[in-house]
Amino acid sequence: MEVQKEAQRIMTLSVWKMYHSRMQRGGLRLHRSLQLSLVMRSARELYLAAKVEALELEAPSPPAPCPQDPRLHQAREAEVPAACPPPDGEPPEPMDAQEAAEEAAAPPRAAELPARCSLRPARVGRKRRSSSNPSDGVDAGLAPSKKARLEEQEASAEPPGRLPPASAPAEGAFPNLARVLQRSFSGLLSRGPAAAPTAPPARDATPACRAADPVLRVLVRTVVAF
């Protein structure tokens, strides 16, 4: 999937930049490291959202008769389904809306799980699994591969002065990514508090998810070491 590939590419690029910044005179710069980690985090979230969406497209009709399924099934492009009622009635923040969107998009894989209709705990379990299960290939995709790094080195050998030639008019090198990103983000935020059911377990699950993420852990360790 295109968005996935672009997000992965940005992630790889960011890791390369982080590595390269260590070699610079003056050592790691805290501000730069922070900015790179922010981009990496956004790319990771986008990658996961796109991955989940891709999986959902592959399995279009979940066989279960759970009443909430049709609403979840309607989740597209990480947009939160407005019809899904907040389980606890709390108004969520936009940031959590995105995480909830990931969860909402994740349910197609609920077919594998027995406890599907009790949505909240199952969601939590699924979210953990989707972000930390190595057998997914998710982490393999996020971890920088040697090949990707070599590609980046070749890419950086181009003359620095000019922008890469635009493949679409007046859009830059990643026209589709730019469009998709714009759509995804504005879709998320335009839904706003009305949409997402932000279950407290999701919030509680988040730190655990973050800790399980090897890439972010590396980043955090880098910043801490500095």
Added chain:
Amino acid sequence: QTLDKKAVTSLILKEIHFPKPKAPTDIISTVEFNHTGELLATGDKGGRVVIFQREQESKNQVHRRGEYNVYSTFQSHEPEFDYLKSLEIEEKINKIRWLPQQNAAYFLLSTNDKTVKLWKVSERDKRPEGYNLKDEEGRLRDPATITTLRVPVLRPMDLMVEATPRRVFANAHTYHINSISVNSDYETYMSADDLRINLWNFEITNQSFNIVDIKPANMEELTEVITAAEFHPHHCNTFVYSSSKGTIRLCDMRASALCDRHTKFFEEPEDPSNRSFFSEIISSISDVKFSHSGRYIMTRDYLTVKVWDLNMENRPIETYQVHDYLRSKLCSLYENDCIFDKFECVWNGSDSVIMTGSYNNFFRMFDRNTKRDVTLEASRENSKPRAILKPRKVCVGGKRRKDEISVDSLDFSKKILHTAWHPSENIIAVAATNNLYIFQDKVN
């Protein structure tokens, strides 16, 4: 000092460029006029400071109105090595700030990533001659041969400008210093790094006071860093600092010893329609400057310049788009690292015009009263000395007119990060990589 059409077209070029061949260490990293505008200091990546002095206007040569010539050059900082962290400390001069002149000598602060130095720049145009115990070459004389005594006299000599380091303020910053600012009491100054701000007394080098500390207990929770800081021009208890999240905090040192709790907090709510993948990076403020009046602050982030009224915290009073056509190119600019460029911004003497740099050696001026803006270029190819600067225009789409330049043709390796404006006249200094351009109003 309004930016009407006539004033803009009257800007002429008086160019100065370093005669050495292009070396990475010649890149100018800071530019600053002193308080009278008589002196202009530049710092470069090689740790050198070059000071230019304005010629006295002479009645004989009215058309050569006060040009700037090299006055003094000295090596301010050398590369150092931190053995504990196995890190090299760059000698690049991050900032220069002048002290107001209090006697015949000039004083300035210059800083690299870790150490601030106070330099005294003074003139020597007389030399003592006629010593008794030494001969003219300085060799000691045998006292037995001295039969008469004479009083040494001062004789004129060729003007020599010497720079001596008077104070070295070291070992106070764990992170990289990004700003220094002289207090209006002229006795103290502050230095800011990514997480902390320290207050110094000019006379005391072995201790400083920490007045801001935003380092979290757990570095994993780090979300923002300090990007710039400045003292209020008149109130010696007030200062501001900007953050990588696009916020500005105003602090009052009378409130407490540690100013972790701000007095005012300036933040503009994010426009959701502008939100993108790189929103967080481009909202980082790269420079903050008080107006000369002290009523406003100006901030520069990647795409805009904003003017804030100190009395209104919830949004800026003015926002100027510097190069909004780059908004759709952010991904490419991330690839070539340009998105991390830190542009500075300056006020003119009357606070009516603001100026900042861009790419392709363009720099922009915005007149706050007439709302006019202009894009100018600092380039040798397009300007000869005494030529009038021609306004430039970037074509953002559709048909490109004859003199316009398209966004894809912009040279992103030519960036103007540092500019300075004379405190009272229409003279500006623009640093374009390793060249310094000085523009003045044309004399009719």
